[in-house]
Amino acid sequence: MLPRLARLSPVSVCRAPLARSFHVTATRLHDPYGLETAKQPKGGKRRKEMSVEEISAAKKAREAALLKNVRPKAEQERQQAKDEAEEKNKRLKKLATFSVLFTAAIAYTWLVATKLPEIQKKGEAKRELHKGRTDFDRTETVAAPRDTTECYDALAKVYDDKMKWEERWGLIFRWRHKVAKELEGDVLEMSCGTGRNIDYLDTRKVKSITFVDSSLPMLEVAEEKFRKAFPRFKRVQFVQGKAESCYDLAKDSGMKYDVVFETFGLCSHEDPVKAITEMKQLLKPGGKVVLLEHGKSAWEFITRYLDKKADERAKIWGCRWNLDIPQIVRDSGMTVVKNKTGGFGTNHLYILEVPEEPKVEPVVKVETKVETKPEQK
Ligand SMILES: C[S@@+](CC[C@H](N)C(=O)[O-])C[C@H]1O[C@@H](n2cnc3c(N)ncnc32)[C@H](O)[C@@H]1O
Structure with a gap:
């Protein structure tokens, strides 16, 4: 060893x-x-x-x-x-998640059981108060109407780039989707601008489409965009013209439409009420006018802001963004089928129809025979 x-x-x-x-x-x-x-x-x-x-x-x-x-x-x-x-x-993580969910579920149940009806009631009362409210003290700050064609001629090349972010922040794509859902049959887009609605078009539902704008450079951008997006769609035309005289434009062809629509156009017209009444005349029986417009809000502080910046906006964009859209629609005399407001009350979506003609009762001639007693001789 x-x-x-x-x-x-x-x-x-x-x-x-x-x-x-x-x-x-x-x-x-x-x-x-x-x-x-x-x-x-x-x-x-x-x-x-x-x-x-x-x-x-x-x-x-x-x-x-x-x-x-x-x-x-x-x-x-x-x-x-x-x-x-x-x-x-x-x-530990599982335990924490479970505790949060459990607490949230209890809080939610408690809220639904006790507070929700109260909150709903308050909300309804508030909405009712703001609905269509135009009475707050507001000195007239809407810019004077003018022909904005030159302004848009100059903006055509940069319009999409400049608008892109404003539209993204305002979630405008959601509103354009809503408009696009209404488009079917023969369609006319008034004040199409650079064709910002083209991306939302469903050409399977649209039989033909006519684009109208007063500014040729804007119309050219729209045409380029459309041909690129739908190269095989042939039933399309691009027309330079004004909304206020669109009925005259279509008079020769006699063309009528299932839907005439306009997005953010009324704000840059000289006469928005006339524009709507002209659009109305282009409708087929049962046709509709679809409007997506921006204007003053029922929320006072928002409208005050729009008023404050109105001049600046009109100068840069040629647009009057604090117009009273509900009032313009009322003045056009069309029947409101659907109305939706959003974006802090500044976006207004309208679906309008031609009001039914009051029925005139046919005059029936009633012949009354007056029986006369035979004369006594
Ligand atoms: C704010 S842009 C809106 C463009 C487009 N509709 C959109 O949603 O982006 C307004 C457009 O209306 C056009 N416009 C202005 N006044 C017009 C009028 N009286 N008739 C037809 N178009 C007009 C302008 O040339 C411009 O393209």
């Missing part, structure tokens, strides 16, 4: 217990460097004696093998600790 122990290096002695835990074979414990085994191979035949270099190489190899066995254990322990921490985190 003693001579064998003497052969063990101090490293191997202190590693012996660790090595045991990794099931190092009894042979290794007994002969950690495998020197004995190397000297006496199986079968009992004695091999050639090992040189000093060979012995030290074998010694190094054995030491490396032992170290290798130690490293995985430390790594395993670290990995295990990490897994446990992750598991704990996951459990």
Whole structure:
């Protein structure tokens, strides 16, 4: 025993217990460097004696093998600790989510059960108060009407770039979608501008489409956009003209439409009421006018802001953004089928129809015979 122990290096002695835990074979414990085994191979035949270099190489190899066995254990322990921490985190997260959802559910149930009817009542009262309200003290700040054609001629090239962000912030695409849903059959777009509604068109529902605008450069941008989007759609025409005289424009062709629509156009017309009445005359029986316009809001503070910036807006955009759209619609004399307001009360969507003619009762001539008594002779 003693001579064998003497052969063990101090490293191997202190590693012996660790090595045991990794099931190092009894042979290794007994002969950690495998020197004995190397000297006496199986079968009992004695091999050639090992040189000093060979012995030290074998010694190094054995030491490396032992170290290798130690490293995985430390790594395993670290990995295990990490897994446990992750598991704990996951459990905590689940618990937190559950508590939040549970509290929210309880709060919601409580709100619905106790406070909701009260809140709804208050909201309704407030809406009723603001509905169509135009009576707040507001000195006349709407810019004077003017022909804006030149203004839009100059804006045509930059219009889309400049409008892009304003429309995104105002979620205008949602409103354009709503308008596009109404388009079917023979359609006319009044004041089409650069064709910002083209992206929303469903040409499967549209039989023909006519684009009208007073500004030729704006119309040209729209035409380019349309041809690119729908190269095979041939029943399309682009007409330069004014909304206020559109009936005259179509007189020669005698064309009538299922839908005449306009988006953000009334604000730049000289006579918005006349424009609507002209559009009305272009309708087929049962046809409709669809308007998406911006104007003053029923919310006082919004309208005050629009009023304040009205001059600046009119100068840059040629548009009067604080017009009283509901009043203009009333003055046009058309029947409101649907009306939606949004965007802090500044966006107004109208679906209008021609009012039914009052029925005139046919005059029935009633012949009354007056019986006269025969004269007595
Ligand atoms: C604010 S832009 C709206 C363009 C487009 N409808 C849109 O939704 O983006 C107003 C457009 O109305 C056109 N316009 C102005 N006055 C007009 C009139 N009297 N008749 C027809 N178009 C007119 C302008 O040339 C301009 O293209």
